[in-house]
Amino acid sequence: METERERREAEFLAAYDPRAFAPVAVTVDVVALTIRGGELCVLCVRRAEPPFEGEWALPGGFVREDEDLAGAALRELAEETDLPPTPHLEQLAAYGAPERDPRMRVVSVAHMVMAPDLPEPRGGGDAAEAAWRTVAEVEQGEALAFDHARITADALERARSKLEYTSLATAFLPAEFTVADLRGVYETVWGRPLHAANFHRKVLSVPGLVTDTGRLTESGGARGGRRARLYSAGPATALHPALLRPAAPEPRSGR
């Protein structure tokens, strides 16, 4: 009978003490990416409290009792900057090395957010200051607090890889954009120039990547050039065929 089992479950839950387990905190950290002035930027905050007081870190904080992980990530991010209505958000990974936070055992679930050209951050919350820093600075500049340099590196690798086989690049662009705008996203994130003519054809040949609005830009480019067609993001999320990264510059020797 199910009633007996239900009674046992109810009894078990009533006697259950959540504090009996070793205290482990769960936080979210957010790698927020945007493109500002042709540079890929990541949102950083300067820590206002120990540990790592005064150092750069990723925005993040404790998960509250009633929210899910993605919700916590968006809440923490919204404390620092204004967000568009539906930014792209995805979970990256959980980081849980025992000594990654000196205060106590903390498992952090890292998330990645992409949005078009976000405004200057506010620096509210428990951060002393918030700023967009270019990934060039962060990737080879001074280290971030905790294991945030590793989290950022993982996020960038994931982002670079997902441009190849998903329509993620459109998350960096406004509702309407040109093929050259889209190429700019790929060139900025991958950090290398692409062949404009072939890129153009490839983008239009992937079904569902972009949809033609029928309109053109108001004027040509700043330094001349003809007016470009305007597109909006298409319905496809997975790209077939993929837009593969050109092979990394050969480290000498033939093949």
Place this chain on the structure above:
Amino acid sequence: METERERREAEFLAAYDPRAFAPVAVTVDVVALTIRGGELCVLCVRRAEPPFEGEWALPGGFVREDEDLAGAALRELAEETDLPPTPHLEQLAAYGAPERDPRMRVVSVAHMVMAPDLPEPRGGGDAAEAAWRTVAEVEQGEALAFDHARITADALERARSKLEYTSLATAFLPAEFTVADLRGVYETVWGRPLHAANFHRKVLSVPGLVTDTGRLTESGGARGGRRARLYSAGPATALHPALLRPAAPEPRSGR
């Protein structure tokens, strides 16, 4: 001066009370995959305690204070079955919906493990019983406890996808194997037959996927056929070019 800052950090940590935060438990769940008799199988345990007492679930449990997440996953798995010295293990994702466990707030970090033809599980630990169940059963059979059906589905999607562009398939095979063995892994995981001759050529053409041992199988196949070359897993982890899945058979109206 750094001394002042260090003093402040030490003072802060001494006054820090880890129990001040809402109790959140962190667990690991493991999707262990192996191939037994030409079928892709996932390790399941029958729960010995409420909640979901008597139902199938994934092996898993609480993370201990001194171990990292991957270590916890391997420990939980080793309680149920014998493991090879270095099985392939990777983190899948964190699952943290507020109501996913009726006892308390539990964030679970799911992992995926692949190993060649593992033995029958022991069913130790806090499980009443452990067994290899085919993914066919699990994917469309009765539901698993908690959100474990979703976790399993995510793991299978990840595994199927990673066969395309990584050398993950060799994790299902012993140290030495034939091209046909490797093809068997792809066919089993993808659930569809592949063109033997073209697969053969493609595998050998991908640099670093397999390395020729120079030896042959002791005898031909069970139903005749010539002896096959033996290969071992090559140094490559990413595959260039990728071994893409053949296009899915056209969706005939419903699914």
Place this chain on the structure above:
DNA sequence: GCAAAAGTGTTGAACATACACCCATGA
């Protein structure tokens, strides 16, 4: 007109797919 950017044509290389075929082995 000239430079710059959008967009098209074309070609040879790389790659995928299909089919034919030979080779070696078990029964």
Place this chain on the structure above:
DNA sequence: TCATGGGTGTATGTTCAACACTTTTGC
């Protein structure tokens, strides 16, 4: 000797990178 599976040859079509070229705009 025949069925079975391992392994190779080759034809055909598709995708891709490179380069040349035309079109349209700002200055």
